[in-house]
Amino acid sequence: MKKFFEDMKKDLKFKSAGPGKKLTEDASAKPQVVQSSGPAKPCYVAPTEGAQKAGAAALARIEGQPRPRVQTSQDVIRLQGELDTYTTGQNICNLLQGSNVKDLAFLSVTGVYFTCPLTGATLTKSERDVHIKAAIFMRFEEDAVEASIMMVHTFNKDREKVKAAVDIISKYIENICKNPTEEKYRKIKLSNKVFQEKVKTVEGSREFLEAMGFQSIMLDVEGQEESEEFLVLMEHDSESLEVMKESRDRLQRGEPVRAQLDRQPQAFRPSPNAMRFELPPEFYNLTAEELKREQQQKNEGVDKNTMLRTKAMREREEQRERRKYNYTLLRVRLPDGNILQGTFLAWDKVSVLFQFVRDSLVDGWQPFELVAPGGHKLQEDLELALNECSLVPAVLLTFSWDAAVQADIAAGGGKSSALLKPELLENIQTLS
Numbered sequence: 001m002k003k004f005f006e007d008m009k010k011d012l013k014f015k016s017a018g019p020g021k022k023l024t025e026d027a028s029a030k031p032q033v034v035q036s037s038g039p040a041k042p043c044y045v046a047p048t049e050g051a052q053k054a055g056a057a058a059l060a061r062i063e064g065q066p067r068p069r070v071q072t073s074q075d076v077i078r079l080q081g082e083l084d085t086y087t088t089g090q091n092i093c094n095l096l097q098g099s100n101v102k103d104l105a106f107l108s109v110t111g112v113y114f115t116c117p118l119t120g121a122t123l124t125k126s127e128r129d130v131h132i133k134a135a136i137f138m139r140f141e142e143d144a145v146e147a148s149i150m151m152v153h154t155f156n157k158d159r160e161k162v163k164a165a166v167d168i169i170s171k172y173i174e175n176i177c178k179n180p181t182e183e184k185y186r187k188i189k190l191s192n193k194v195f196q197e198k199v200k201t202v203e204g205s206r207e208f209l210e211a212m213g214f215q216s217i218m219l220d221v222e223g224q225e226e227s228e229e230f231l232v233l234m235e236h237d238s239e240s241l242e243v244m245k246e247s248r249d250r251l252q253r254g255e256p257v258r259a260q261l262d263r264q265p266q267a268f269r270p271s272p273n274a275m276r277f278e279l280p281p282e283f284y285n286l287t288a289e290e291l292k293r294e295q296q297q298k299n300e301g302v303d304k305n306t307m308l309r310t311k312a313m314r315e316r317e318e319q320r321e322r323r324k325y326n327y328t329l330l331r332v333r334l335p336d337g338n339i340l341q342g343t344f345l346a347w348d349k350v351s352v353l354f355q356f357v358r359d360s361l362v363d364g365w366q367p368f369e370l371v372a373p374g375g376h377k378l379q380e381d382l383e384l385a386l387n388e389c390s391l392v393p394a395v396l397l398t399f400s401w402d403a404a405v406q407a408d409i410a411a412g413g414g415k416s417s418a419l420l421k422p423e424l425l426e427n428i429q430t431l432s
Helices: 002-011 049-064 089-096 101-106 125-141 144-154 159-178 193-199 205-211 238-253 288-299 311-322 350-360 403-411
Strands: 113-115 122-124 187-189 215-219 228-232 260-262 266-268 327-333 339-345 368-371 394-401
Touching (some): 122 125, 144 205, 159 193, 159 238, 205 228, 205 238, 394 403
Antiparallel strands (some): 113 260, 187 228
């Protein structure tokens, strides 16, 4: 068992600062997804044999996956077309059908990446779930209760089933705490119908009970020749019962561990090619066949704007159009001509875009405006998604400071400094 966890630690001992970079261990970069506030922890109980096998398999799959390629400088972006064409269907179809990795050099971004909140690793979409699963298994060595809570809330997609299991497990603990000397409350018969249908089916539930101190024991059952398996909790003192209550509360408050989108912030020098984009297939919620059909319609000169359509038809078409995209690549042209670029979820709110820009500026406290193509001024306080504002799949926006504030700063003798933060300017690139 010890060797199993040591091997897992070696495989997960990395942390990334960007796509494709090997990771170094950094305990401070491991945020606690489920916080502990109690004075003591239950003793460590190893995960079940099934959990060990799953963890080993997950790590094996991670080792077999190629790491994300680092986005280089000028070879990443090439000329492709004006803003209204975005990307050519044929190129995307070729990518979806498995082009050589060298063909990715013409893309505006090499892909979509995510950050694991437990390890800090930068991951592709295909890697993220396997990596998070393995990282959760690794946490059993540090805190079996926390790891099992993560399992319950992350590995099971049906939230109603999770809630039902959590409610039943909470009831087990409540009965024990109210009746600490009653032996019947400290035994769970595994063949019990409620346990079989509501608890056993939720991955991580047994691991949580074992982390609480429950042990698997075969007991005789009255009226039966063969003994049955029970989970039995030895009698606890008052302090241990308080720890159990705290762990129950943590289970009830638990949330899924989700990888966060890596926005890949990048600064570019002033360029006439700022409106030219070529996106990888991850940005699209379309199959290769659908992309081919769209390109064919463009080639045949199909102009939907000339067709007679009702308002309902137009609204349905707009909804379908918004669902085509998973992500969007946004560029912001600044007053000094430099360009700021970031990747967003298509359904991110406009306020997320404003915060991204604000966090990239030296003087992010100053009010500013963002203007979309056509002169449409974005409103940060409106609860609209980027796709609802037609800011998909790739758009160039224009940045401007609030004129009144700038006038006050100038009147007070203030001087304009660099707009973007030094860490962005240090890695500035050229669009070509």
